Amino acid sequence: MVGAPPADVRDRVATTGIPAVERLPQSLGDVAVPLRAVSADDMMADVEVLFRAPSCAALAVQGDGAAPVGLLTRHRFTAAMTGRLGYGRAVLTRRPVGQIADWSPLVLDAATTVVDAARAAMARAAGVRHDDVLVPGPSWSAASTADLVSALTAAVSQRAARDPLTGVLSRPHLMATAARWAAEALPGTRRRLLLAAVDVVRMEDINATHGLDAGDALLRELASRVASAAPSGAVTARLDGDAFAVLVLLPAVPEERAQEIVGTVRDRLRGACATLGAGVRVATTASTAGWADATLLLLEVERDLRTARTAGTAPHAAPLQARR
Known part of the structure; x- marks a missing residue:
């Protein structure tokens, strides 16, 4: 079997050849955490004890029927207890917490998307823009604006890393992975990087004859078959319109054995796509032992695909020692 990437990389890679996708928060309920509830009649001095716990950033304040729940953040509580002139504690210690709670907090259903929740949170007045968002349920929960922004950032990052049509990784992610493996996994070893590329013969004719939906x-x-045929630990990505690539970290083996592995990977890709209903070309290139340049590997494999398009034939791997 083809060798696997380093452990920290391998643990994030599924056996299909597509790195496992961590499930990101989609709704407000995915981000919200349970809140401890206090009564609006509880004394400020009693509530102060709760805020001594670092994990307590906010409390749900239960009132009467006209105002069923309020929000009391640590920031709001601290500001009130300090007071403008420093006399807040002396004045408020024995007063009920309901006097300083926010009785008109932003309340959103747990099914609200993270995007909509973040938009609503940031649309609030400046003084409360960063307060938690309350989420009703059997018990009240809340999501901080920071957590909402973090969830949005993670979603955007993941979306940028993947091709929206096929779900495989993007070209920039492939290149970043190749560069990282070249820098971290190859130096001082006999390992090498293998890059294999697959594209469709006359994809433009398929689109023209059968329509763009059929082409998609x-x-x-094709992406699914390429990913399934990729060795365990490989990375599968979309290079451009109809071209896909597989990046493999080869084990430290003699030259002849490395050639055999390259041929095996190429044959597996061809075999997986043989019954696709459209012709495919497969190009492979591998680096020298212990060193690789990700950009040169990609340029070479794309050059082989272009050569095959012109010649109308499927490219074959050149000797490994001629590769970069």
């Missing part, structure tokens, strides 16, 4: 379906199927 073909690309999704």
Whole structure:
């Protein structure tokens, strides 16, 4: 079997060849955490004890029927107890907490998307823009604005890393992975990087004859087959319109054995796509032992695909010692 990447990389890679996707928060309920509830009649001195716990950033304040729940953040509580002239504690210690709670907090259903929740939170007045968002349920919970922004950032990052049509990784992610493996996994070893590329013969004719929807379906199927045929630990990505690539970290083996592995990977890709209903080309290139340049590998494999398009034939791997 083809060698796997370093442990820290391998643990994030599924056996299909597509790195496992961490499930990101989609709704407000995914981000919200349970809140401790206090009564609006509880004394400020009693509530102060709760805020001594670092994990307590906010409390749900239960009032009467006209104002069923309020929000009391640590920031709001501290500001009130300090007071403008420093006399807040002396004045408020024996007063009920309901006097300083926010009785008109932003309340959103747990099913609200993270995007909509963040938009609503940031649309509030400046003084309360960073307060928690309350979420009703069997018990009250809340999501901080910081957590909402973090969830949005993670979603954007993941979306940028993947091709929206096929779900495989993007070209920039492939290049970043190749550069990282070249820098961290190859030096001082006999390992090398293998890059294999697959594209569809005359994809433009398929789109013209059968329509763009059929072409998209073909690309999704091709991506799935390429990912399934990729060795365990490999990274699968979309290079451009109809081209996909597989990046593999080869084990430290003699030259002849490395050639055999390259051929095996190439044959597996061809075999997986043989019954696709469209012709495919497969190009492979591998680095020298112990060193690789990600950009040169990609340029070479794309050059082989272009050569094959012109010649109308499927490219074959050149000797490994000629590769970078």
